[in-house]
Amino acid sequence: MNQTRYILALDQGTTSSRAIVFDQNGRAVAAAQKEFGQIYPRPGWVEHDPLEIWSSQSETAAEALAKANLSDGEVAAVGVTNQRETTIVWDRATGRPVYNAIVWQDRRTADDCARLKRDGAEPMVAQKTGLRLDPYFSGTKLRWILDHVPGARAQAEAGKLCFGTVDTWLIWQLTAGRVHVTDATNASRTLLYNIHTGDWDEELLVLFRIPRALLPEVRSSSEVYGEVSPRLHPGGAPIAGIAGDQQAALFGQACFRPGMAKNTYGTGCFMLMNTGEKAVPSRNNLLTTVAWRIGRKTEYALEGSVFIGGAAIQWLRDELQIVRSARELDELAASVPDAGGAFVVPAFAGLGAPHWDPYARGAIVGLTRGTNRAHLCRAVLESIAFQSADLLACMEKDGGLVLKELRVDGGAARSQPLLQFQADLLGVPVVRPKNIETTAMGAAYFAGLAVGVWTSLDEIARKWAIDTTFVPARPAATMAPLKQGWERALERAKNWERPA
Numbered sequence: 001m002n003q004t005r006y007i008l009a010l011d012q013g014t015t016s017s018r019a020i021v022f023d024q025n026g027r028a029v030a031a032a033q034k035e036f037g038q039i040y041p042r043p044g045w046v047e048h049d050p051l052e053i054w055s056s057q058s059e060t061a062a063e064a065l066a067k068a069n070l071s072d073g074e075v076a077a078v079g080v081t082n083q084r085e086t087t088i089v090w091d092r093a094t095g096r097p098v099y100n101a102i103v104w105q106d107r108r109t110a111d112d113c114a115r116l117k118r119d120g121a122e123p124m125v126a127q128k129t130g131l132r133l134d135p136y137f138s139g140t141k142l143r144w145i146l147d148h149v150p151g152a153r154a155q156a157e158a159g160k161l162c163f164g165t166v167d168t169w170l171i172w173q174l175t176a177g178r179v180h181v182t183d184a185t186n187a188s189r190t191l192l193y194n195i196h197t198g199d200w201d202e203e204l205l206v207l208f209r210i211p212r213a214l215l216p217e218v219r220s221s222s223e224v225y226g227e228v229s230p231r232l233h234p235g236g237a238p239i240a241g242i243a244g245d246q247q248a249a250l251f252g253q254a255c256f257r258p259g260m261a262k263n264t265y266g267t268g269c270f271m272l273m274n275t276g277e278k279a280v281p282s283r284n285n286l287l288t289t290v291a292w293r294i295g296r297k298t299e300y301a302l303e304g305s306v307f308i309g310g311a312a313i314q315w316l317r318d319e320l321q322i323v324r325s326a327r328e329l330d331e332l333a334a335s336v337p338d339a340g341g342a343f344v345v346p347a348f349a350g351l352g353a354p355h356w357d358p359y360a361r362g363a364i365v366g367l368t369r370g371t372n373r374a375h376l377c378r379a380v381l382e383s384i385a386f387q388s389a390d391l392l393a394c395m396e397k398d399g400g401l402v403l404k405e406l407r408v409d410g411g412a413a414r415s416q417p418l419l420q421f422q423a424d425l426l427g428v429p430v431v432r433p434k435n436i437e438t439t440a441m442g443a444a445y446f447a448g449l450a451v452g453v454w455t456s457l458d459e460i461a462r463k464w465a466i467d468t469t470f471v472p473a474r475p476a477a478t479m480a481p482l483k484q485g486w487e488r489a490l491e492r493a494k495n496w497e498r499p500a
Contacts, residue, residue, distance in 0.1 A: 007448050008065065008075050008234060009440040012057050012082045012166050013245065014103065014267040015314075019060040020437060021068040021075075022444040024453050026463040028437060032063035039100060044107040044349070047100035050088045053166065054173045062233045072234035077224075078174070079241030079447030081248040081439050082166035084189045087141035089152065089214070090169070092162050095177055099149050101166070102141040105268075105307060105349045109140035110358035121207060128194045128201055130279060130288030132356050136305065138165060139191030139208045146209070159213040165189070167242050168216045171225060174239060179226035182216045183242035184298060188290040193218065195279055195290055198298060221247070221292040222446040241446030245439045246270040247291055249409055250301060252442030253433065254464040256457050259401040263388050263422075264439065265412035268352070269309035271391045272301040273399055284394035285354035294449070302398055304353040304391030308362075310412040312346040312380045322373045326415070332377040333417045338482075339379035341366040343489035346383050347496075354394045355494065363493040366485065381415060385422040386486040392426060405429045405469075409438040416470075423470040425479055430470040 005024035011017070016035040020028050034056040039047040065075070085104035090097045102108070113133045116122065122133045131137055142163055146153040155161050164172065165186045171179050187193040187200075192210060194201040200215055219225060224238045243251065246264060250272045253262040258276035263269060272291070279288050279300040291301040308315075313329055316322045323329040343366050350358035364379070396402060405428055412418060413436050423430040435441055448454045 005453050006068070006070060006075050007077055007079060007444040007453060008061060008237070009079045009081065009444040009447070010057055010061060010170060011245070011440040011443065012053060012080070012170060014083045014105070017053065017056040017060050018440065019057070019064040020440040020444070021064050021070065022441065024448070026435070026441065028435065030064045030068035032060040032067065034060050046103040046105045046349070048086065048103055050090070050097040050101045050169060053101065054170065057170060058173070058232065065233055072236060075234040075237040076453050077238050077240040077447040077451045078228060078234065079443030080167050080170055080239065081243050081245050081443035082170065082186070084165060084186060084244035084246065085136055085138050086166050087138045087145065087163070088166065088169045089142065089145050089161055089163050092160055095172070098152050098161065099145050102145065104136055106141065107135050107350055107358050109135040109144055110350070112140050112143070113358070116207070125191060125204065125207070128196070128204060129191055130188070130195050130281070131191055132285070132287065134356055135358055136307070136352065137189055137191045139204070139210070142210060143208050156214050157211045161214055162216070163214040164216055167244070171239055171242070174228050174232060175226045176229040176231065180216045181219050181225050183219055183221045184290045184293040185221055185244040185247040186242065187218045189244060195288065195300070198293070220294055222294045222450045224450055238451060240450035241443050241448070243292060243442060243446055246272055246303065247289075247301070248442030248446070249439045250274065250291055250442070251445055252438030252440070253407045253409060254461040255407065256461060259399065260407070261392070261395065261403055262407040262409065262438070265309050265384060265408065265410035265418070267309065267311045269306035269384060269388050271304045271388060271395065273395050273401070275300050275302055275399060280398060282394070282398045284397050285356060286391070286394050286398055287353065292446070302395050304394060306387040306391065307349045307352045308346040309384045309387070310410065311348070312344070312383060313412060315346070315348070316377065316380055322376060326412070329377045329380070330415050330417055332374040333381050336374045336378055339382055340371055340375040341368060341485070342371050342375050342379045343485055344376070344379040344383045345489050345493040346380070347493045351494065353391055355490070357494050359496060359498040360494045361496040363489060365489045365492055378417070381418045382421055384412065384418060385425050386483075388422060389425045403428055405431050407431050407433065409433065409436045419470045420473065423472045424474040425483070427472050427476060429472070431466055432468045432470070434465045434467040
């Protein structure tokens with residue numbers, strides 16, 4: 001095999017940075033991962049150190065290449081995928097961030113979004129962007145930095161600052177400040193990008209008071225943007241793929257036809273359904289987003305975003321210390337037939353789709369004297385499945401399609417009890433592929449397509465392979481009371497923080 005046909009995928013996530021080397025058969029040959037710090041300055045605020053994001057990603061790239069025993073010249077291309085919506089602003093001359101990265105989970109701009117809604121701005125925003133006015137997205141985070149960091153707005157208007165989501169920040173660093181770009185998938189998550197015209201939108205920039213000079217150039221998801229600086233690894237390699245993590249996972253799952261859907265069980269849960277070249281407006285509180293742009297062709301997806309998915313498992317492990325590992329949680333959850341009437345609503349950062357309630361907070365209801373830690377473990381896993389099922393119900397209504405199967409990936413997709421409960425709840429098979437690192441795989445595919453490692457979507461689709469199919473095992477009549485209990489629990493968590 002040609003030794004130069006390797007792709008390095010950089011997968012920059014919410015709690016860790018990873019790098020995976022793939023060969024031309026789509027096989028992961030080496031990987032490295034490094035966690036980095038989470039910063040919580042106030043309740044509801046979540047930040048990262050941009051320099052730590054970069055250093056952790058740079059270190060994992062070098063480590064993965066060393067594990068694969070590859071020289072820089074053997075890497076055909078680099079693909080980048082990233083936590084979306086996370087907002088970074090830095091000095092164009094020095095490369096120094098002016099403030100910490102404000103993370104997608106951050107809720108500090110909830111009141112700003114509520115004010116814009118009261119002013120009647122949401123219909124225009126939704127029509128142009130496919131998004132809701134919610135602090136989840138980048139636009140209000142960027143405005144917050146410009147309004148709260150001394151001198152930032154004046155510097156931005158003078159063209160001295162750069163804005164980027166994490167992909168833009170990484171590529172700026174990889175190219176030693178020579179390239180300031182993003183792709184259509186990440187741009188479509190900012191509240192500033194018109195998904196129909198394919199460009200930053202002047203009316204939106206005025207609404208959010210964002211100087212255009214700050215913004216990166218928007219490119220397709222699969223093309224050569226620049227080369228890695230010779231001082232870094234893999235020096236000289238073309239950077240040829242960019243996609244937000246959820247769009248990358250949709251691509252990595254080979255969901256290339258309208259009606260195909262995937263759910264990623266990561267820190268949050270993100271369900272996307274391909275709608276082809278039509279941007280389907282949602283009537284059920286979902287998002288319409290760019291799935292990818294390749295060449296001149298833009299394809300779209302319906303998306304539902306759950307803010308707390310696998311993070312609820314981390315909460316049980318780290319904050320409550322009920323379990324020491326995700327494996328122990330699975331074993332405990334599988335040891336009981338149900339959650340004993342308990343429901344956990346993990347609205348630690350508000351509720352995403354289809355509720356869009358930034359004032360919701362976490363709740364545990366239905367506890368009895370007999371509730372034990374196994375029941376709590378099961379209730380947490382079930383909460384992830386309940387939230388995902390809510391998204392799919394809305395998606396089927398919007399798209400007019402009945403799902404035949406759900407493809408799944410992400411760290412929590414290793415959980416057998418979670419995926420079995422998900423299949424029971426949905427009433428359709430849940431399919432886990434052999435490679436659940438589909439986010440990194442998608443980034444690799446985008447990059448490899450641009451440099452000819454792979455030549456077509458059909459070639460990529462043939463590489464997707466099933467590991468396990470979870471078939472519904474409980475009748476709908478058994479699941480109905482559980483769904484009703486979940487709905488009641490949700491109502492108790494909603495609107496908790498709203499001022500009187």
